[in-house]
Amino acid sequence: MTGDDIPLQVDGICASYQGVPAIDNVSLRLRRGSITTVIGANGAGKSTVIKCICGLVPTDRGKVRLFGQDVTGMPPDELVRRGLSVVPEGRRLFSDMTLRENLELGAYTRSDATAVARDLERVLTLFPDLRDRMSTMVNRFSGGQQQMVAVARAMMSAPRVMLLDEPTIGLAPVIVERIGNLIGEISRSGVTVLFVEQNAEIALEIADDAYILESGKVIAEDTAANLAQTDEVKKAYLGV
């Protein structure tokens, strides 16, 4: 298959922290326009996978291909220019800056002002409760709202591939539901989505494809629907 069909392909990447391996031989393939999830428990290595893809953590081995091109070890800002966008773990908003500034920074790489304005309008339609608070410092927002801002900021770069690190963690069930819908919405607009989750129930419900990560290794991969049916997943991740 070509880079067009598989916008993001991860081939056998390994990474370690001070010599201690964190992920081992992880391979992922994201089909164009699909939603893929990586499920794993605390410390399984989910964030490390994301950070390796976006260049924040160096890989020891393996390759990352974005739209067919080898981007292994490229700095994050270069990847953003190539159409990747990330909602990092812990949101990482620019807390002492206003909502408007955060969203503007999301569009940092873009020079087409009218297109940016159009996207801002689109984002504010998706998050109507943010509209009146454009001049508020984002550290004044609630946790759920901050998660919305993080996603909104990531959308502002008009990405073609979006990575989200535990977008639902610590949020109230209604908000979790909204985030789920949002991911669906983003995907339908043509963006290929990868999100990592501890919450397997919601993850498998939203995703098309799923991987299960345990102690840094991929131990299972299939369509989300199929995986949700296996006994191990039911027992270990869905609490059934």
Added chain:
Amino acid sequence: MMSATFVQLVIISLEIGSVYVLFSLGLTLIFGIMKVVNFAHGQFFAVSAILVTILVPFLAAHGLPVLPAYFLATATTVAVTVMIGWGVYQFGLVRFLRDMEGAFILTLGLAMLSDGLMLSIFGGAPRPEPVIVPGTVRIFAVAVLAQHVVVFGAAVCITGALYWSMTATRLGKALRAIASDHEAAMLQGIPYRRLSRDGFLIATALAAIAGALMAPISEVTPAVGNDYLMNGFMAVVVGGLGSVPGAILGAMFIAVIEAVGGYYVGPSAATMAIFVMVIVVLLIRPRGLLGRA
């Protein structure tokens, strides 16, 4: 009716404060972006002050009136200093981004090297200073050196310009984003390394401009940068490392203690008082007056 002494002390505080502000802005900018303290910051100040004392008489001897000579000298000096800063960044500091200890050793070493170089090139004797804006002006019946008024005005303009560009321009916002969270900034496509360099060069230019502005009123020797570094550094620490409004507040804080203490209890005690007050502030607010937790 305000007493003459009160007016006098207010004016002196503003004079001293504007000098420290000019010096601190670059220091706090570098810390905010790169999370390192540049102990060679004073060297850029000194190089610039020395070059101005060389260039102004040189240009004047070639027939230029003093003001154009000064502006041309300042422009040249800032350009030269920024080029030196580029070298320092490209061949040194770029390896020590966010590495407090590494950068400490590097910038301290550079400062020593530059101390020695400047001493052997320019000599240790104070250099004759050009008179740019001569005479005194009266403000509320208090005589003030005209050059001090110039420095104050320049400090206000430069601080205003910096503040405006940090809040209103794309570069400024990107630099603030880097200061806030450099990884998150990179994830928005902000080229961290390139902008760190730009931020460092802006800070270098600020030090050079400060040096050029102070050349007519401060002493001009290779050691002058170190003397300012001490108070500039304390201003930045008191105000909150990395914060531009903090640097302004910290500079004024130190200036007021120096002016009021110097007048009422004497200069030596005022210097002690600055140290004591800095420690007191840091005990109450370990990250400085406007520092983020």
Added chain:
Amino acid sequence: MSRQMMAKPLLGAAALMVGGLLIGGAGPADTIRLGLSLPLSGGGAIWGKGTAWMCDKAAAQINKAGGVNVQGKVYKVACVAYDNKYTAAGGASVAHTLLDRDGIKYVLAMGTAPILATQSLTERQGDLLFNLSWGKATKGPKFPLTFDVFNSPAEIGPAIIKFIAKTYSSAKTVVMLNVDDATGRETEAIMRPMWKKAGYRVLASMFYERGTTEFQPTALRLASYKADIIDLPTLPPPDAGKVLKDLQTLGVKGVKILDDGTSASAVEATSGRSALDGVYMGAAIPIDGPSFDARQRAISKEAKAAFGDPVNLVNISGYDAMQELVAGIEKAQSLNPHAIAKALPTVHFKSFYGDVGFGGAAAYGVNIQPLLPVYVTQVVNGKLVDRAKVAVSGK
């Protein structure tokens, strides 16, 4: 300030290594060597280099005139200089090199801290020390092998006060400002009682820390006393320049004195010409004035061409120390430091200033001070003008 303190030892160490390689220690057996412990790097380098140059000058003159005759044997003389970095550690290391490694028995040391480090060795090992420091603490009967080489506040102070009393008979009050270090404290302790003894009221005596960049508050405080005389004994030229400029801005009229001021141009660099006008200096050499002749002016010119400074109170000590040593050796007819020390208080030697003898018992308890004249000078339009040549009375 901590930065600077760290900077100096390293640079100094490098300079010392280079210096050691270039100069080397050993000399021929028929050469009398005067060791020089001087700041040759850092802020004091200009003093050290000048002093070394002046020592070489004296040595060349002495050798040209036939050297030194001791009991029929003729010796040449030479100067051996090392960098003491103006620090105690540097002083100790240079003292060790000169006395122990090079086997030199006569040392000229500059700076209070290096002198303290040197003196503990010279007095114990029986070597002769020429003491180039402002203070009194390292001079006196406790240090029988230590001799002074120049005028310090103990000599300059009385001369200046005598001159001021005569010139400004209505002046009655004084404020003082000194730098807050060993030099400033010691000088203040010498000068303040002198003013009092001469009948002046010292309204205030202040100190400031080295590294201070802004002097307006200090100037304002100095001005607030409205004293007749503003005495600034130990201010380094740039600091003096700033204080004078700020005093001028405040319109302060009093008589201003830089007792240790050696150079008008160094202060003027910072103060500007008009703020320095009328200021008195106690340690400047009015080489162009009537007290000096063409021969002395020629040396000064040569000095300026060689290292950038004309002769001054400090660097002349290099010349005078060599002359003192030679005079002492010839009188004692011995190379033994104890014998020379015994002879020195009674000799006359060819100082740069002319023929002088020793005295100083009034100030130090022993006659270890060459009785050099004090020149009171006043800066007029950027030039030093001779106002008085005060003979220091001795024994």
